[in-house]
Amino acid sequence: MTDTVPSPVTERGPAPVVAPPTPALATRRLTKRFRGGQVAVDGVDLMVPHGSVYGFLGPNGSGKTTTIRMLLGLIAPTSGEHDLLGRRMPGAAADVLPRVGALVEGPAFYPYLSGWDNLARIDAADRTVDPATSRARIGIALERVGLSAAARKRYRNYSLGMRQRLGLAAALLRPRDLLVLDEPTNGLDPQGTREVRALIRELAAEGATVFLSSHLLSEIEQVCSHVGVMSRGRLVAQGTLRDLRDVAAPRVRVVTGQPAQAMAVLTALGLAAPEARDGQVLATLDGVPSERVTAALVRAGIGVRELVVERPDLEDVFVSLTGEGFDVDQ
Amino acid sequence: MSTSELTRHPTYGLLDRPAPVSTRLLRSELRLVFRRRRNLAILGVLACAPLLLGIAIKIGGGGDGEGGGPAFIGQITRNGLFLAFTSLVVTLPLFLPLAVSVVSGESVAGEASAGTLRSLLVVPVGRTRLLLVKYAGIVAFGLAAAAVVGAMGVLVGLLLFPTGPVTLLSGSTISFGAALVRVLLVVLYVAAMLAGIAAIGLFISTLTEVPLAAMAATAITVVVVAILDSVPQISSIHPYLFVQWWFSFGDLIRDPVVYGPMVHGLVVHAVYVAVFGSLAWARLTTKDVSG
Numbered sequence: 001m002t003d004t005v006p007s008p009v010t011e012r013g014p015a016p017v018v019a020p021p022t023p024a025l026a027t028r029r030l031t032k033r034f035r036g037g038q039v040a041v042d043g044v045d046l047m048v049p050h051g052s053v054y055g056f057l058g059p060n061g062s063g064k065t066t067t068i069r070m071l072l073g074l075i076a077p078t079s080g081e082h083d084l085l086g087r088r089m090p091g092a093a094a095d096v097l098p099r100v101g102a103l104v105e106g107p108a109f110y111p112y113l114s115g116w117d118n119l120a121r122i123d124a125a126d127r128t129v130d131p132a133t134s135r136a137r138i139g140i141a142l143e144r145v146g147l148s149a150a151a152r153k154r155y156r157n158y159s160l161g162m163r164q165r166l167g168l169a170a171a172l173l174r175p176r177d178l179l180v181l182d183e184p185t186n187g188l189d190p191q192g193t194r195e196v197r198a199l200i201r202e203l204a205a206e207g208a209t210v211f212l213s214s215h216l217l218s219e220i221e222q223v224c225s226h227v228g229v230m231s232r233g234r235l236v237a238q239g240t241l242r243d244l245r246d247v248a249a250p251r252v253r254v255v256t257g258q259p260a261q262a263m264a265v266l267t268a269l270g271l272a273a274p275e276a277r278d279g280q281v282l283a284t285l286d287g288v289p290s291e292r293v294t295a296a297l298v299r300a301g302i303g304v305r306e307l308v309v310e311r312p313d314l315e316d317v318f319v320s321l322t323g324e325g326f327d328v329d330q
Numbered sequence: 331m332s333t334s335e336l337t338r339h340p341t342y343g344l345l346d347r348p349a350p351v352s353t354r355l356l357r358s359e360l361r362l363v364f365r366r367r368r369n370l371a372i373l374g375v376l377a378c379a380p381l382l383l384g385i386a387i388k389i390g391g392g393g394d395g396e397g398g399g400p401a402f403i404g405q406i407t408r409n410g411l412f413l414a415f416t417s418l419v420v421t422l423p424l425f426l427p428l429a430v431s432v433v434s435g436e437s438v439a440g441e442a443s444a445g446t447l448r449s450l451l452v453v454p455v456g457r458t459r460l461l462l463v464k465y466a467g468i469v470a471f472g473l474a475a476a477a478v479v480g481a482m483g484v485l486v487g488l489l490l491f492p493t494g495p496v497t498l499l500s501g502s503t504i505s506f507g508a509a510l511v512r513v514l515l516v517v518l519y520v521a522a523m524l525a526g527i528a529a530i531g532l533f534i535s536t537l538t539e540v541p542l543a544a545m546a547a548t549a550i551t552v553v554v555v556a557i558l559d560s561v562p563q564i565s566s567i568h569p570y571l572f573v574q575w576w577f578s579f580g581d582l583i584r585d586p587v588v589y590g591p592m593v594h595g596l597v598v599h600a601v602y603v604a605v606f607g608s609l610a611w612a613r614l615t616t617k618d619v620s621g
Contacts, residue, residue, distance in 0.1 A: 066620075069448075069618075069619070069620060072448075072451075072452045073451070073452075073454070074448050074451055074452065074618070074619040074620070075618035075619060075620055076616075076618065093454050094348075094454060094456065097452060097453065097454035098348075098453070098454070100452070102452045104448050104449075104452065105445070105448075106445070107445075108444055108445025108446050108448060108449050109444070109445075109446060109449070110362070110444060110446060111444070112366060112367065113362075120358070121358050121362065121446075122449060122450070122453060124354040124355050124357070124358035125354075125355050125358070125450050125453040125455045126453050127345075127348040127349045127352045127354075128344060128345055128348045128349075129343050129344060129345065130343050130344065130345050131354060133342070133343035134343075136343070137342075137343050170449065174342075174343055174344060175339070175340050175341065175342055175343075175344065207340070
């Protein structure tokens, strides 16, 4: 990776093992500076492997939606370039975008039209589909998102969850090679969120690459193969889920009646930053095999009640990368 | 194989190559414009104008040209077809431009505020194509508005007043059928006048994401131009104001028809459409769509 401004994580680069020759989506130094000088997206290098389910994570205001708008040609990047399905944008938009299903910044439809009529409007705009199959495709798209019963209801009267589903249905009006879904589970109840996850798995199984953004790691962790993390307009981490987990070192937690002695043993082993609290001793493993820790503790005659190697969960990694708290990124 | 499996086939419903010309979006746009209740209400209100006018003249006995007003009013009691002309004269200064201001102001700004602009652009709909389709929708609405006024004028005129061969303003008489053709030509001319306002409204609509602001700005523009047109001190610019040419269609109710002013009016409007159409295009094709 030719990152000129190395950050601890991006330096590692995307997972080289699974990267096929043509990524489904790639950006190089993609940047958007708004009038007034605010940099919303700052030199982002996305690499979304073909066939992956890529979770695009970041707190609200971290530049995810602005990035997605640039990807789809809605706004022009200040600098940088990007390819969709191997073709340079925005030049190839007319050829490529039909193969890309998109849900950008929440659903947007005509309030005075029914769900069905709204999809018919979108379908009518697509010159690459056969009008003769329009009804069948609209019907199936509504069925896949569970909206068949509300097809004739006006959009105005849809609940937030139903609106979100209709937005997904619009992305499913025709076969797609890439789906770009901005916060697809926003406004859905837990049941709806599960359904959307199942739908995403299904689409991925059919061969589509899925790029989905979320500010909630927990909502997409289960479906993603790859993750990119945005913070303050920059991509601070990218890779497979495993790559991301490895970012934070595993720690060992020892429950014992002799914390002071245990501390001494761990320090002697060269473990970094041991700390004791509530009859527990915690230390970063730093590559020391946990077997050696166990053996050393036993040799020192320390009564070990419990010894656990903790891999930090992804949420911890996410928070450590993006910061915690309610402050919206500027 | 179930339909569901069928539709998941990687090429289901796809054309071998994109349709070079497709009227689907245009038809969809026309449905959008003409099925919208608000727009239908506007057409309904416009349809009432000839009715009210006809009843008023019937009751009032039609004043024999003494009460001022358009020259045609006195003619209505002699031939109902004049109600169509009079209705268009009465609605053209305000009601028809207002109707077109609403629909044109809504056009792009309405899509932007609802977010449907981005939905269409990612389909993808080319921005130029979208603009053309939007403009066609407004022009069609303007034509429908003029046609509704003209048709209701004919209808109410036939019901309330005498019919038969029509004596024109110039004194000569033409058959009823020929006079109907004249009504049609007047409607088309009025629609062309409205197409000029449509271009201005379309441009204003690309500047904002607030449809109401675009509607108001378009209507105000029309009013300001009408005021300028009534100030004699600046008569030198009057030939370039679109309002100046609105009522040239009166020449269609003479015999022989004088085409000069109408042709001039159409040319002026074509220039307005070209200028504001280009501005709208320049704006929309470079706009960051972030709504």
